[in-house]
Each structure stands twice: as structure tokens, then as C-alpha cells.
Amino acid sequence: MTKHSDEGSLFRSQKFGDWPTVKEALISKEIGAVFILAPMAMQLRLDGIPIKVCYLGHRDGTAIVVGKDSDIHDFGDLAGKICAIPSRYANQNILMHKMMRKWNMEPDSIDLREVPPPEHPTALLSGSIDAYIVGEPFAAKAELGGYGRVLYHTKDIWEDFISCVLVVREDLIIDERELVQELIDGIAKSGKWLDEDQEHRMDAAEMAARGDYSPQSPDLLKYVLSKPVDRVKYTNLAPLKKDFDEIMELAYEIGVLSDRIEFEEYADDSFVKPLSELDWNMDKLASGNEPKSGGK
Amino acid sequence: MKAKLLLFSIAWLAFITVSHISTNIGFERFQKKVRVALTEERDELIVGFLPVT
Numbered sequence: 001m002t003k004h005s006d007e008g009s010l011f012r013s014q015k016f017g018d019w020p021t022v023k024e025a026l027i028s029k030e031i032g033a034v035f036i037l038a039p040m041a042m043q044l045r046l047d048g049i050p051i052k053v054c055y056l057g058h059r060d061g062t063a064i065v066v067g068k069d070s071d072i073h074d075f076g077d078l079a080g081k082i083c084a085i086p087s088r089y090a091n092q093n094i095l096m097h098k099m100m101r102k103w104n105m106e107p108d109s110i111d112l113r114e115v116p117p118p119e120h121p122t123a124l125l126s127g128s129i130d131a132y133i134v135g136e137p138f139a140a141k142a143e144l145g146g147y148g149r150v151l152y153h154t155k156d157i158w159e160d161f162i163s164c165v166l167v168v169r170e171d172l173i174i175d176e177r178e179l180v181q182e183l184i185d186g187i188a189k190s191g192k193w194l195d196e197d198q199e200h201r202m203d204a205a206e207m208a209a210r211g212d213y214s215p216q217s218p219d220l221l222k223y224v225l226s227k228p229v230d231r232v233k234y235t236n237l238a239p240l241k242k243d244f245d246e247i248m249e250l251a252y253e254i255g256v257l258s259d260r261i262e263f264e265e266y267a268d269d270s271f272v273k274p275l276s277e278l279d280w281n282m283d284k285l286a287s288g289n290e291p292k293s294g295g296k
Numbered sequence: 297m298k299a300k301l302l303l304f305s306i307a308w309l310a311f312i313t314v315s316h317i318s319t320n321i322g323f324e325r326f327q328k329k330v331r332v333a334l335t336e337e338r339d340e341l342i343v344g345f346l347p348v349t
Contacts (some may be wrong), residue, residue: 009339015344025344035345065317164345175325179339 009182017087026051032176033168033183038244039251040089041167045266046258052268053239055184057067058191061224061232062092062154063139067124067130068147075103075152081130084115085125092133093164094250100159107254107290124148135163136224137216144223155230161289173268182196182252184271189278191234194225201225238272 066072120132123144142148154161206219208214241263331337
């Protein structure tokens with residue numbers, strides 16, 4: 001996300017460490033929007049927090065990782081093993097249950113344990129877990145480190161997998177539509193720019209690593225954005241009812257959600273524009289943020 | 297008579313405007329919008345993120 005939109009509005013990011021703090025920040029209006037896990041957004045709405053899912057952060061970008069020399073070669077081999085998940089509210093948890101059903105496995109046949117994502121690779125290396133499912137760059141980290149192997153990329157087992165979503169406070173959706181539209185247009189334009197040229201992705205990795213955006217090395221980010229090139233996608237980010245209905249139903253059935261909830265109650269896709277209408281005006285980007293290769 | 301009518305109209309317009317700002321916009325937001333329009337101040341939105349995937 002850029003700090004300044006074409007229109008000059010200022011968008012600042014703020015990192016949170018846990019879910020209750022995010023909830024409080026939304027209630028106190030300390031933040032206007034937040035990227036969180038899709039099932040978490042549904043549960044927030046069920047808890048009465050006036051928010052709506054307006055856009056996605058990305059598609060795919062998650063992998064199931066096992067030890068490089070492990071005897072796990074397909075999903076069935078995970079039976080009886082310990083697998084780390086980022087959170088019970090993560091769509092990665094929902095995916096594991098979906099796969100267990102597909103492979104006719106009992107819901108408790110894999111020991112799923114909540115582990116903070118940055119600790120997944122080290123836990124695998126130390127042998128305290130047999131596998132993990134996590135968003136990037138923590139899957140690539142074990143691969144690049146030479147001790148992990150990707151069992152499945154989500155793109156191969158759940159097409160257009162959704163992990164994190166952009167949630168916006170409902171009062172802003174009503175009162176500050178232009179500002180919210182600027183934010184969503186910015187995310188959409190950034191995604192389009194990233195996906196239209198591999199060189200743009202490499203520039204983005206350099207920019208993210210040298211700024212305050214990511215503590216990860218540029219080499220790791222470049223790996224994530226290129227090996228393979230569709231490992232994570234930044235287009236097709238409109239929240240679609242069919243995708244969310246599937247997540248909601250599975251999340252409810254496995255007890256992650258306290259109740260069922262209709263898509264219209266927690267989502268608002270009215271800010272989504274066709275990508276053909278969106279392009280960065282590269283001349284207006286804040287100084288110091290211009291990518292080397294330019295763009296449209 | 298004309299002066300009275302003019303004064304009444306101005307007062308009525310001011311009353312309606314203030315009521316509208318108070319009821320539908322809120323003075324804090326209105327002041328912010330005025331500052332954004334007239335000064336160097338920018339519209340601002342803080343976007344949180346929870347790195348848990």
C-alpha cells in the first residue's frame with residue numbers, strides 16, 4: 001500500500017499483535033480499516049462490530065510445508081502428524097478441514113496446533129512439528145533455508161484461495177465513501193501493477209525490503225513473488241459471495257464461527273471497479289517510492 | 297420590512313445549515329473537511345494489519 005493516494009489522501013498502516021486489540025481499535029475508531037483473516041471478519045460481524053469486508057488482500061500465497069526429507073508425500077501422509085496452523089480463525093485451518101473431508105479422514109486425524117506464523121519454519125526445523133500451513137513468506141523461508149519442502153501450494157488444492165481480507169468500519173463506508181474508494185482503488189491498482197509484469201514484482205520486493213513495509217530480505221520476497229510466478233496473486237480481489245459462502249459454511253460446521261451469517265451482512269462489494277478503469281499515475285507517486293522500471 | 301425579511305432569511309439559512317452540520321455531518325468531521333479543503337492538511341485513514349497467516 002502506498003502512503004499517499006493519487007488524490008493526496010494519507011493512508012498509514014499500523015501493525016497489531018492480537019485479535020482483541022484489533023477489535024478494540026475498530027470499536028474506538030482508532031483505525032478505519034484492517035487486513036484480517038476472512039473467518040475472523042465474519043466472527044467480528046457476528047459479535048456485533050459494525051464492519052464490512054470490502055476487498056481482498058491477495059489470492060493464494062499459502063502453502064503446506066513439510067520437512068525436506070520427510071516421508072510425507074501427499075495429504076493422507078499427514079494423518080497422525082502435528083501440523084501448525086496460524087490461528088483457528090485462519091482460512092488455512094478451514095482448508096485443512098476441507099482437505100481432511102476430501103481425503104475421508106476424521107477431523108482429528110491431524111494434530112492441528114496454533115503457532116505464530118514467524119515460528120512455523122523454526123518449529124519445523126527443530127522437529128517439534130511435522131508440517132505447517134501458513135501464508136508467505138514463511139513457507140518460502142523453509143524452502144530457501146534448505147530444510148522445507150512445499151507439499152501443496154493452495155493454488156493447487158483450493159483455487160483462488162482467500163486468506164486476508166480488507167475490513168472497513170461501516171460508518172466510514174457511509175460517511176467517507178470517497179476516502180474508502182481511494183484506498184480500495186489504490187490496492188487494486190497496486191495489485192494490477194504487480195501482476196502485469198514480473199519486473200514490477202522484483203521492484204516491489206526491493207522497495208518493501210528497504211522501507212518500513214517488511215522485515216524480510218529482498219531475496220526471500222523475490223522468491224515468493226516468482227517461484228512460481230502464480231504462487232501469490234494480487235488481482236481478482238473482489239469479494240465474491242460464492243467464495244465467502246463456502247468459507248462461512250465450513251467455518252460454521254467445524255465450530256470456528258458461532259453462527260451462520262449471510263454474505264450481505266458482512267460484505268460490501270460496491271467499491272469494486274473493473275481493473276481496466278484503474279492505473280497508477282506514476283508521476284504522482286510519493287518521491288522515493290518510484291519503482292525503477294516505472295509503469296503505466 | 298424588506299430588511300426584516302432579509303435578516304430573517306439569513307438567520308433561517310444559518311439555523312438550517314448549523315442544524316444540518318450538527319445532525320448529519322458532525323462538527324468535528326466538518327472542521328476536518330474544511331481544513332483539508334483550505335489548508336495543507338490531508339484526509340487520513342489508518343489501516344491496521346494483523347500478520348497472522
